[in-house]
Amino acid sequence: MMTKRFAIRSDEPITVDTLERCLDCLAILMDQSPQGGEVYLPIFERLESELATAKAKEDMMERARVRAARFMQEHSIKK
Numbered sequence: 001m002m003t004k005r006f007a008i009r010s011d012e013p014i015t016v017d018t019l020e021r022c023l024d025c026l027a028i029l030m031d032q033s034p035q036g037g038e039v040y041l042p043i044f045e046r047l048e049s050e051l052a053t054a055k056a057k058e059d060m061m062e063r064a065r066v067r068a069a070r071f072m073q074e075h076s077i078k079k
Helices: 016-032 038-074
Strands: none
16 A cells, blocks of 8 residues: 655646656556556556656757757867
8 A cells, every 4th residue: 555645836847857757657547447557558658658758858958958058068168
């Protein structure tokens, strides 16, 4: 039985960590569901998709930061 709870405030940004926590909690709910949890599959699928998108955006931003830093260093541009 899951005893630890977490809350997401409506003004809190949806982050990779938030989506990971939601998926973890939903997976437990699905696993412990007397009906087998299949009713939650569309939600699980959506959260996984949102997580993949969020991770891809983070990766892209990191690549952009690296590129910008390299360009600035090569051209002696200060932040």
